[in-house]
Structures are given as C-alpha cells and as structure tokens.
Amino acid sequence: MIEKKPRRFLLSKWTKTKALLTSDEVKPFIPDTRRFSKPTLKKMLELYKMVYVKPEVGTYGKGVMRVQRLNAGAYKYQTGTTERTFGDYESFHNSIRSITGKKSYLIQKGIHLLKYNKRRFDIRVMVQLSPKREWETTGLIGRVAHPGKIVTNYHSGGTPMDVKPLLTAHLSGSDMNKVIHRLTKLGVSTAKHLHKKYPGIRQIGLDVGFDDSWTPWIIEVNTNPDPFIFNKLKDKSMYRKVMRYRRAAGKH
Ligand SMILES: Nc1ncnc2c1ncn2[C@@H]1O[C@H](COP(=O)(O)OP(=O)(O)O)[C@@H](O)[C@H]1O
Ligand SMILES: [Mg+2]
Structure with a gap:
C-alpha cells in the first residue's frame, strides 16, 4: 500500500x-480576510477604509495592492510605487480587475x-x-x-x-x-x-x-x-x- x-x-x-x-x-x-469580489471589496472599504488586496497564492510581495477609500467616494490603490486615484467605484474596480485578471485574490483589513x-x-x-x-x-x-x-x-x-x-x-x-x-x-x-x-x-x-x-x-x-x-x-x-x-x- x-x-x-x-x-x-x-x-x-x-x-x-x-x-x-x-x-x-x-x-x-x-x-479580517475574505475572498476577492466586487461587492466584498466595496463592503470592506466601507468597514476599514484601507485594505490590502493580494494573490491567494503568492510570494515576495508580488501583486500586493494597498487600497483606500478616500472621502467623497473616491478610491485609490498602490502597487509597487504606482498610485492611481479614481472618482467612482466602477472605474476603480475595473482597473484593479485588469491587474488581478482571473487569478484568485484575497482582501484583508489593512494594518497601518x-x-x-x-x-x-x-x-x-x-x-x-x-x-x-x-x-x-x-x-x-x-x-x-x-x-x-x-x-x-x-x-x-x-x-x-x-x-x-x-x-x-x-x-x-x-x-x-x-x-x-x-x-x-x-x-x-x-x-x-x-x-x-x-x-x-x-x-x-x-x-x-x-x-x-x-x-x-x-x-x-x-x-x-x-x-x-x-x-x-x-x-x-x-x-x-x-x-x-x-x-x-x-x-x-
Ligand atoms: N493587511 C495588511 N496590512 C498591512 N500590510 C500588509 C497587509 N498585507 C500585506 N501587507 C504588506 O505586504 C507584505 C506582503 O504581503 P504578504 O501577505 O506577506 O504576501 P507575500 O506572500 O507576497 O509575502 C507584508 O509583509 C506586509 O508588509
Ligand atoms: Mg509575506
């Protein structure tokens, strides 16, 4: 056997x-850590204002994003040294999805x-x-x-x-x-x-x-x-x- x-x-x-x-x-x-989805990201940003989005399987900090909800319904994320700001949730989410593609990602409460x-x-x-x-x-x-x-x-x-x-x-x-x-x-x-x-x-x-x-x-x-x-x-x-x-x- x-x-x-x-x-x-x-x-x-x-x-x-x-x-x-x-x-x-x-x-x-x-x-608090959850699987990435469009509504979950929105909800966690309401709860915590700042979250990290990262590949379910990954190393070396690759693909890790720091994501924030700004006042007045604007959103921002940073990956590497690149920061991008958006005036609405749709375009912000589309931009994040262009990075994640079809890979599985997690969202985690951000620690300052x-x-x-x-x-x-x-x-x-x-x-x-x-x-x-x-x-x-x-x-x-x-x-x-x-x-x-x-x-x-x-x-x-x-x-x-x-x-x-x-x-x-x-x-x-x-x-x-x-x-x-x-x-x-x-x-x-x-x-x-x-x-x-x-x-x-x-x-x-x-x-x-x-x-x-x-x-x-x-x-x-x-x-x-x-x-x-x-x-x-x-x-x-x-x-x-x-x-x-x-x-x-x-x-x-
Ligand atoms: N929720 C978080 N709050 C604050 N910093 C984070 C958070 N998640 C990740 N980071 C930062 O990103 C780094 C890489 O994330 P981690 O989850 O350890 O993935 P990896 O497997 O790529 O090392 C962490 O060492 C930390 O510096
Ligand atoms: Mg690590």
Whole structure:
C-alpha cells in the first residue's frame, strides 16, 4: 500500500487563514480576510477604509495592492510605487480587475504599519521544530519597506534588520521585551495549532505587523520561510540556530 505523505507546505493563504481562525488563541490576531469580489471589496472599504488586496497564492510581495477609500467616494490603490486615484467605484474596480485578471485574490483589513525612518516595517517570526521535536521560536527579524513601497519583503526592496532599533524607536526597553516575549509565544501557539491539522509542517515564518495599538497582527504565515534572511544580520547567532534546526528537521 502507498501511504500518502502529509503536506509539508501550504500555498493557499486562504487555506492557512481558515486553519488559523479555528484557534481561540490565534484568531484575535488574524485581520479580517475574505475572498476577492466586487461587492466584498466595496463592503470592506466601507468597514476599514484601507485594505490590502493580494494573490491567494503568492510570494515576495508580488501583486500586493494597498487600497483606500478616500472621502467623497473616491478610491485609490498602490502597487509597487504606482498610485492611481479614481472618482467612482466602477472605474476603480475595473482597473484593479485588469491587474488581478482571473487569478484568485484575497482582501484583508489593512494594518497601518508602524514606521521607522518614515518606512513601514513588520517582523518575521521564525518558528521551527527543534531537534527534540518541540516547537520553538528561533528567530525574529525586522523588515523595513523600501521608501515609497507598501510591502516589506526583501525581494521587493525591503531591508532586513535587527528588531531592537525598530522597537525602541517606539517603546521603552521593558515594553520592547514584553513585545518580543509576546511574539515568541504567538509564534509557538500558531505553529502548534497549524501542525495539529497539517502534521507535515516543519517550520513556519509569521509576518507580524504592528499598528498604534501594538496588536501583533498576523499578516500571513509562510510554511517555507526563507532562512537566509537571518544571514543579513551582523550577529550570526540566530542564523546559525535556524540553519541547525533546518538540518535536523531535514533528516527526519
Ligand atoms: N493587511 C495588511 N496590512 C498591512 N500590510 C500588509 C497587509 N498585507 C500585506 N501587507 C504588506 O505586504 C507584505 C506582503 O504581503 P504578504 O501577505 O506577506 O504576501 P507575500 O506572500 O507576497 O509575502 C507584508 O509583509 C506586509 O508588509
Ligand atoms: Mg509575506
């Protein structure tokens, strides 16, 4: 008999979001996310004024749009460094559809990401199965968006950096430690929960964004997170641990 191997990677952001919403611990940190449709976009823009539209399956920040409803019924979106403004919903929607084509897209409540030197940032939380087969947060790294861009991904011009200067630009030392502790715990609870449903997963990378409320919003969870980003930090201790755990997981 041929046994089916459990899935190691989950590609659909929709599948992952639905799985995370079944955890009482993780659910409060998942921004409202729905499948793209013309009426849903209109409704979510009424609710949140600013949303992100992104491919259901995608990486590197490709195809991600930041969309806003302006006062007086005008609309605006930005993708890459291009911004476009429209006076009515029809022409705005047509323009967005010319980008999405027939591909499946999601709409997510927009988080007004905190900034560092006027650039948006979020934090990648790396969580891995340890050689003892326990979930552990092994790395935290900040990602600062290219000025004028709306995504923080390294492959879209973002700059990886130590989380400490990013957080201390906004917080005292003891509050920073609280945030780091919270992220470390949130990473492990997210991994444990996903692993229950998808036992093939060996590591996850959470993209966590903060707004003024300091809610750790889970923007997305990657099941094949890039370990090499940690090699961009001067201090190589996280990078070495991340690589060590990867090698150990690969042997199983
Ligand atoms: N809802 C959102 N609010 C604020 N920023 C977002 C939101 N969704 C995505 N972003 C920004 O865009 C980046 C890429 O989006 P993400 O969902 O992680 O897709 P990808 O798989 O391309 O990395 C995020 O790291 C974040 O900087
Ligand atoms: Mg991402």
